[in-house]
Amino acid sequence: MKKISVYLILLLIAIILPFFSNNFIIRFVTTIFMFGIMASAWNIIGGYTGYASFGNVVFFGIGAYITAILMEKGGMPFYLAFPAAGIGAAIFGILIGLPVLRLRGHYFAIATLGVAEAVKALVDNLEITEGNSGIYVPTLNLPVKGQYYFYYFMMLATLIGIILTTIFILRRKFGYGIIAIREDEDAANAVGINTTLFKTTAFALSGFFTGLAGSIYAYQLGFLKPEPVFTVQTTVKMIVMAVFGGIGTIFGPLLGAFTIEVISQILSNYFLVIHTLFFGVIVILAIIFTPQGIIDIVTGRKKFGMAYLMENIRKHRI
Amino acid sequence: MTNRVKCYLRVYLFLMVTLSLILSFPIVSYAKDVIKFGCAIAFTGKYSREGKLYVDSYKLAMEQINKMGGIKVGGKSYPIEIKFYDDKSSDSESAKLVEKLITQDKVDLLLGPYTSWITIANSLVAQRYKIPMIEGGGASSKIFSRGNKYIFGTLPAAGQYFKSTIEMLTTFKPKPKTIAILYADDKFNIMVGKGAKKTAEKLGFKVVYFEKYSSENTDFTTMLTKLKSIKPDAVLVGSHLGTGINLLHQAKELDVNFPFISLTVGPSEANFRKSLGKDAEYVFGVASWSLQMNFKGYLFKDTKEFIKMFKEKYGYDPDYHNASGIAVLAVFKDAIQRANTLNPEKVRDAIAKTSLDTIYGHVEFNPNGQIKGTSVALQIQGGEIYQVYPKGSRKPIYPAPPWKKRK
Numbered sequence: 001m002k003k004i005s006v007y008l009i010l011l012l013i014a015i016i017l018p019f020f021s022n023n024f025i026i027r028f029v030t031t032i033f034m035f036g037i038m039a040s041a042w043n044i045i046g047g048y049t050g051y052a053s054f055g056n057v058v059f060f061g062i063g064a065y066i067t068a069i070l071m072e073k074g075g076m077p078f079y080l081a082f083p084a085a086g087i088g089a090a091i092f093g094i095l096i097g098l099p100v101l102r103l104r105g106h107y108f109a110i111a112t113l114g115v116a117e118a119v120k121a122l123v124d125n126l127e128i129t130e131g132n133s134g135i136y137v138p139t140l141n142l143p144v145k146g147q148y149y150f151y152y153f154m155m156l157a158t159l160i161g162i163i164l165t166t167i168f169i170l171r172r173k174f175g176y177g178i179i180a181i182r183e184d185e186d187a188a189n190a191v192g193i194n195t196t197l198f199k200t201t202a203f204a205l206s207g208f209f210t211g212l213a214g215s216i217y218a219y220q221l222g223f224l225k226p227e228p229v230f231t232v233q234t235t236v237k238m239i240v241m242a243v244f245g246g247i248g249t250i251f252g253p254l255l256g257a258f259t260i261e262v263i264s265q266i267l268s269n270y271f272l273v274i275h276t277l278f279f280g281v282i283v284i285l286a287i288i289f290t291p292q293g294i295i296d297i298v299t300g301r302k303k304f305g306m307a308y309l310m311e312n313i314r315k316h317r318i
Numbered sequence: 319m320t321n322r323v324k325c326y327l328r329v330y331l332f333l334m335v336t337l338s339l340i341l342s343f344p345i346v347s348y349a350k351d352v353i354k355f356g357c358a359i360a361f362t363g364k365y366s367r368e369g370k371l372y373v374d375s376y377k378l379a380m381e382q383i384n385k386m387g388g389i390k391v392g393g394k395s396y397p398i399e400i401k402f403y404d405d406k407s408s409d410s411e412s413a414k415l416v417e418k419l420i421t422q423d424k425v426d427l428l429l430g431p432y433t434s435w436i437t438i439a440n441s442l443v444a445q446r447y448k449i450p451m452i453e454g455g456g457a458s459s460k461i462f463s464r465g466n467k468y469i470f471g472t473l474p475a476a477g478q479y480f481k482s483t484i485e486m487l488t489t490f491k492p493k494p495k496t497i498a499i500l501y502a503d504d505k506f507n508i509m510v511g512k513g514a515k516k517t518a519e520k521l522g523f524k525v526v527y528f529e530k531y532s533s534e535n536t537d538f539t540t541m542l543t544k545l546k547s548i549k550p551d552a553v554l555v556g557s558h559l560g561t562g563i564n565l566l567h568q569a570k571e572l573d574v575n576f577p578f579i580s581l582t583v584g585p586s587e588a589n590f591r592k593s594l595g596k597d598a599e600y601v602f603g604v605a606s607w608s609l610q611m612n613f614k615g616y617l618f619k620d621t622k623e624f625i626k627m628f629k630e631k632y633g634y635d636p637d638y639h640n641a642s643g644i645a646v647l648a649v650f651k652d653a654i655q656r657a658n659t660l661n662p663e664k665v666r667d668a669i670a671k672t673s674l675d676t677i678y679g680h681v682e683f684n685p686n687g688q689i690k691g692t693s694v695a696l697q698i699q700g701g702e703i704y705q706v707y708p709k710g711s712r713k714p715i716y717p718a719p720p721w722k723k724r725k
Contacts, residue, residue, distance in 0.1 A: 022421040022422055023417055023420075023421045024414070024417045024418040024420075024421045024422045027414055027417050028414065028418075031410075031414065124503065124532075131503065131508075132503040132504055132505065132508070132533070133458070133460060133504075133505040133508050133509075134435050134438065134460065134505060136438075136464060139442065139446075144446050144447060147446070217410070221409065221410055221413060221439055221442075222438075222439070222442040223409070223435065223438045223439050223442060225409070225435045225505075228408060228409050228410070228435075258334070259334070262334060268403070268404050268406070269403075272361050272402060272403075272404050273361050273362060273404065275362075275404070276362055297330075298330045
């Protein structure tokens with residue numbers, strides 16, 4: 001019970017926060033939510049199913065571009081473009097997942113990386129996306145403050161959506177199924193789990209939420225270009241956040257997104273150029289000392305201290 | 319929940335809340351006797367090099383303005399201050415930081431970032447808050463295509479970039495007849511390519527080759543082989559520093575000769591000449607500004623004085639990016655003084671009516687916010703870059719000797 005009340009308090013804080021902050025803080029937290037969604041979505045395929053996708057950004061880009069095209073070229077309102085972005089990304093996940101999820105380990109990682117690059121090249125050269133010169137997205141017709149509330153609560157709702165979905169699937173056969181696939185795919189297959197179906201569903205689910213995040217992102221930014229929305233850096237960021245927070249845990253990726261965004265913002269606030277160096281050092285230290293993610297420490301599952309750090313180092317033979 | 323959990327949770331929350339508080343209350347100088355400018359620009363990432371050119375310029379212009387006593391509003395002179403943030407060469411990061419500059423640092427006016435697409439993301443935020451931004455680093459007409467009243471640009475329209483070069487071609491003897499146009503697939507160069515084609519056809523040239531290449535391309539073999547068989551009289555390239563160098567390297571290797579070749583980005587930069595050495599000879603370039611120009615200035619006495627001061631301070635030759643950056647602040651100073659207030663709306667109207675002589679040339683804006691103006695043609699001769707058209711310090715050399723006949 002106590003655990004639930006903690007989450008409710010955090011949720012309450014998230015809901016009332018924008019009414020007490022300036023627009024920058026609202027936008028900043030919106031970005032944290034966005035990365036929280038993407039890291040959590042990556043966690044479904046990368047953390048629970050054990051398929052380290054290096055191309056998850058492709059869903060983000062597809063979601064963003066579907067929104068831009070439907071709104072700019074098709075004149076559709078956002079409430080139609082938004083679900084279309086998620087569904088479009090999910091369908092893409094199924095189509096790509098069927099062949100690509102047959103690969104395992106490094107091969108899967110490289111194939112997904114290739115998919116993202118290929119889609120970027122496609123978007124770069126299509127007429128309808130206006131190619132590399134970029135495409136405008138119609139802006140939301142509200143007063144400034146109203147716009148930020150809108151993006152903020154859309155992101156928050158999507159974030160709650162993915163967290164609840166994760167909790168939900170973990171209690172169903174599907175959740176046990178994908179974890180079984182992660183632990184030993186052949187064994188899972190042998191005990192009667194339809195691995196292809198489970199893997200593809202996990203991939204599509206991951207794509208669905210990432211696509212939704214991309215859709216809100218596009219609407220907020222107002223202008224898209226293939227390079228920044230399909231960049232592999234975004235995938236890397238999702239992975240780093242998920243790993244930093246705690247891979248294969250419900251709240252780990254969100255915690256990772258929050259911590260990393262706050263630290264990186266503060267560093268670049270005070271160190272104009274060398275913030276990247278400090279940031280790199282922090283990530284390396286975190287990976288060496290808490291490879292299970294900082295969630296273990298924060299929730300007190302592991303006792304933080306010299307012994308814990310040494311245990312990790314010994315275990316991973318660094 | 320055990321005590322230990324509570325303890326760690328508390329420590330973590332405390333840490334993060336403290337950090338967030340630090341973030342929301344930056345150290346602000348509350349003195350209201352300065353005019354604050356804000357700028358989110360690339361210090362790191364892909365555009366850090368170009369970003370630095372603007373940062374250097376903005377800083378020099380700031381010093382110069384403060385040396386002159388600042389900007390006069392309502393009978394009192396205020397010094398200026400610029401708050402910089404690193405946008406990491408990312409559009410969403412840049413837009414977020416502009417948001418921060420406006421809502422948290424409470425800047426009065428905005429300076430632009432580098433490159434067109436980041437400028438667009440920034441300009442949308444400026445529009446939301448109705449705060450004017452002048453940018454010196456984005457030339458794409460897409461920035462000005464949406465009727466955004468709050469964005470002004472000091473780089474001329476990309477489509478006009480090769481206009482002076484093509485006009486120069488008509489003066490050559492024997493007169494070139496065929497033109498090949500290659501362009502990188504970024505917004506700026508697409509506009510350059512399309513604009514060049516239009517101008518060339520209007521002036522009676524035949525465009526025999528018109529091809530786009532990826533901005534990350536490093537291998538030009540296919541294009542060069544084609545050009546070798548087509549043998550155009552003139553080649554115009556919408557390039558970047560890196561692709562320009564690669565293209566020329568490979569042209570020499572494959573012995574593809576160009577009687578005339580001109581590149582957008584590259585020739586005017588010292589690095590281009592350094593890495594190509596003698597192979598950079600006879601290469602033409604375009605710029606909206608060159609070191610040979612001499613204009614009467616507003617912040618500086620004239621272009622010569624600006625170049626001297628700039629070189630003393632930073633140790634490198636300024637190029638058109640730098641000059642454009644100086645013009646941004648010159649226009650702001652002039653417009654604020656004419657408006658005689660810091661009211662963003664009134665400053666905006668004053669900027670729109672600008673007619674100012676700067677070391678960058680005469681600045682006037684089109685109704686859409688982009689500067690009126692064209693560019694000049696340059697050529698590398700004897701390891702140095704000279705303006706050759708219109709009325710430059712040297713005569714253009716045409717045709718260039720083939721690679722094999724060069725010493």
